Amino acid sequence: MPVSRRPRTFAARLDSRVSSTPTARHFLRAYLAALPSGDRYTDIAGLLLGELFANAVQHSDAPADRLIEIRIALVGDRLRLEVHDAGSGRPSLRAATPEDEHGRGLSLVDELAERWGCCPRAGGVGKFVWALVAPTPVLPLAA
Template structure:
């Protein structure tokens, strides 16, 4: 696909429900499928987007009718994921124990993202959490000799 026809950035607003998480991941897969190397981001990006979206739904203190916005952009060979919500709380990384049934989402983001952070939204309402995903290395072709 010519560079001028590649998607630069994608944004969508989804209902603030856990049932919207599969749709967010589907939209990400569609965005990545239009990129020549999109498959090099897909596994980690889908997992991270799912975690960030779930955190926004679970921890947002905004009214339930507020939408959650997801954004995807490829910037300098890094995939940037953003999840925007109208809540006031900021995500914090917690230490979990083996018996904890929740609380590992940000640990996964910390381990798998190249970098991540949280910023206030323009206009002062809410925040967005972002993560940068580096491309997975392409497999090196092996030569078979007889």
């Protein structure tokens, strides 16, 4: 029987600071590199994970020493991204004005993810925000 080379769920806990965002994206790229079609998720998934992670850092009311956990898994042909934090606030879409310097990240998530949502964490401490990423279509080669 052939052995499956598909990676299982990947999880990592990172410091709750914006400077950890590139590390989260690095882990995502490493996970996707092990998938036969991982390159079909890379661009959108990297953007979404970065936004979700940065939102967890900036908007969480959890103590600064709490870690943020990322989870990455392939579910069927959809990539599932999760960002867990100990904060109590839930993300909500809002319309940013042209003068606003922030406030567009969740709109990007809403636009680019196939679906997304927010759930309480097991044990009742904090929440996690998840997003499903569909693979980009394979374009036929021009004749």
